[in-house]
Amino acid sequence: MDYGISGHRVPLHGRVKIGDDTDKGRSAYIEFRKRFLQKSNGSNGSREYEQSAPSETSGGDAEPRTPATPADRFEDLQRILVFQLQGKSDDNPVVVPPHRDLNVLRPENPTIGEMEDLEPRIAEYVSKAVFSSTTEQAQSSEVCIKTKQVIGVCHKSRTLHVGSLVFSVAPSPGVPPQPTHVHPCTTQPKPTRSGKSSIVNASNLEKFQLKIAQHELYEDGEPLVSAILRDMTFEPILHVEQKEGGTQLKLIIDYPNGVQALFKPMRFARDVQTLPNHFYFSDYERHNAEIAAFHLDRILGFRRAMPVVGRVVNMTTEIYDVTEGDILKTFFVSPANNFCFHGKCSYYCDTGHAICGNPDMLEGSFAAFLPTSDLAERKVWRHPWRRSYHKRRKAQWELQSDYCDTVRSTPPYDSGRRLLDLIDMSIFDFLTGNMDRHHYETFKMFGNETFTLHLDQGRAFGKAFHDELSILAPLLQCCTVRHTTLAVLLKFHNGVPLSKVLRDSMKADPVNPVLWEPHLAALDRRIVTVLDAIRKCIDKLENPLPNELNSVV
Numbered sequence: 001m002d003y004g005i006s007g008h009r010v011p012l013h014g015r016v017k018i019g020d021d022t023d024k025g026r027s028a029y030i031e032f033r034k035r036f037l038q039k040s041n042g043s044n045g046s047r048e049y050e051q052s053a054p055s056e057t058s059g060g061d062a063e064p065r066t067p068a069t070p071a072d073r074f075e076d077l078q079r080i081l082v083f084q085l086q087g088k089s090d091d092n093p094v095v096v097p098p099h100r101d102l103n104v105l106r107p108e109n110p111t112i113g114e115m116e117d118l119e120p121r122i123a124e125y126v127s128k129a130v131f132s133s134t135t136e137q138a139q140s141s142e143v144c145i146k147t148k149q150v151i152g153v154c155h156k157s158r159t160l161h162v163g164s165l166v167f168s169v170a171p172s173p174g175v176p177p178q179p180t181h182v183h184p185c186t187t188q189p190k191p192t193r194s195g196k197s198s199i200v201n202a203s204n205l206e207k208f209q210l211k212i213a214q215h216e217l218y219e220d221g222e223p224l225v226s227a228i229l230r231d232m233t234f235e236p237i238l239h240v241e242q243k244e245g246g247t248q249l250k251l252i253i254d255y256p257n258g259v260q261a262l263f264k265p266m267r268f269a270r271d272v273q274t275l276p277n278h279f280y281f282s283d284y285e286r287h288n289a290e291i292a293a294f295h296l297d298r299i300l301g302f303r304r305a306m307p308v309v310g311r312v313v314n315m316t317t318e319i320y321d322v323t324e325g326d327i328l329k330t331f332f333v334s335p336a337n338n339f340c341f342h343g344k345c346s347y348y349c350d351t352g353h354a355i356c357g358n359p360d361m362l363e364g365s366f367a368a369f370l371p372t373s374d375l376a377e378r379k380v381w382r383h384p385w386r387r388s389y390h391k392r393r394k395a396q397w398e399l400q401s402d403y404c405d406t407v408r409s410t411p412p413y414d415s416g417r418r419l420l421d422l423i424d425m426s427i428f429d430f431l432t433g434n435m436d437r438h439h440y441e442t443f444k445m446f447g448n449e450t451f452t453l454h455l456d457q458g459r460a461f462g463k464a465f466h467d468e469l470s471i472l473a474p475l476l477q478c479c480t481v482r483h484t485t486l487a488v489l490l491k492f493h494n495g496v497p498l499s500k501v502l503r504d505s506m507k508a509d510p511v512n513p514v515l516w517e518p519h520l521a522a523l524d525r526r527i528v529t530v531l532d533a534i535r536k537c538i539d540k541l542e543n544p545l546p547n548e549l550n551s552v553v
């Protein structure tokens, strides 16, 4: 089934509208949008904000006042949660109770390490491995471990590759680095012929990657997360190269021990918003959006985004000096005497869109690298609610009011956790204003019953004064949400505001303040809108409108 663009065209220069107002359907989305737009300054702050120049200034240390206690505590929604925890209200089709949610039940939750039979084996290798050197191995790399599959390759010298792990073998003083050979079945350590060897433990990122599980990237409170953030912040940068593919410039950063990060450079100050005449697909990426989205994903309890940290690098010593290839030819000094480069990519990689240091210090986001495909291949899925990526075309979901019924009856959205994951993602994206969710990825080895990665938030946090309701289309069209997601939203709405928790979480980042204050304020406002939407879904269920009425609302 193709969830792609419809090919339907609106008149040239016509405004691209969201939703079809003439559609006589059952779509909560269209109804909600109408109601939402009719609202004036509602007491709960749920209104569409126009793009307007704010009076606040960017950044700054002064903590703004947190919003006054909201008038509406959504007690009706709270009651549903309490009933469900008491084993009542189980049949509520809008709020999926924990005991029907595979993300909560997790009958199985193996890690990549367990699936690949790596974790226990590595421990075994550490205790059993014996290193020796033979001259013939020096000629080429060879396969040196066989278990369920080939997982270890001896490389030219001093390193042993096991999946994405690289073990270094330190030679004795005075002995040149030697090729290594592992005897995994040897229980008694044998003396090596030409020197003692030792195994350097896997890096924090490698350990993290092996612990990625079927239902989440990392566990709540996982200490490796802050260890990785620290590594990416303080470890020396050994090598840099441009990442192929994608539309905008990204660099792959190599640290010691095989640790890698995906670097997105800062292009604008925090308070520069998406240009009013730019579509979502021609917006620039914002490095700070990647940092903020990682924190937000963690705070909301999803744990589906890789750790990201901000860092200021010296463009000369930490980029120019450690890179090679065509990218070197794109470095130059600007008229303002700043060191700049533009790299090579399909958009915005020219002198007019150069990335410039100040004068040669450059800020960027560093996202911990996902496991390589050798260790854990990913499957790329077309997002059913993908936008048209065309200035005059609409996507199918924008035209068909019962679109969710179509999605719901199609695997993998017809059972299990997948549809609920997309609804979580739409709430996450609505909070951050990310309209750029064209594809999503999962780890192949876990099959369909696995979480969807929250990858690529570069176009989030672009408009602080506009709430893009169409991002919520999956929630509004399907009218279903996890109990746990609703509980988290209510917790922040009625307790310590999300803006405060996120601001505090990001204080530890080296490039704090990460977000412009109006973007933080927008989060608290948008939570109300999501809660309103869920309430609307429940109301519709409890008080279905007669058919004729339904068609005119």
Ligand SMILES: Nc1ncnc2c1ncn2[C@@H]1O[C@H](COP(=O)(O)OP(=O)(O)OP(=O)(O)O)[C@@H](O)[C@H]1O
Binding pocket: 245, 246, 247, 248, 249, 250, 262, 285, 306, 367, 368, 369, 370, 455, 456, 457, 458
């Ligand atoms: N942390 C990561 N580690 C490894 N690979 C990653 C990571 N994040 C993203 N990628 C891969 O790199 C690709 C491009 O990344 P991303 O989508 O963030 O960049 P982009 O320039 O916005 O790309 P596009 O223009 O296609 O949206 C992704 O499709 C993903 O497969």
Ligand SMILES: [Mn+2]
Binding pocket: 436, 456, 458, 459
């Ligand atoms: Mn992107």
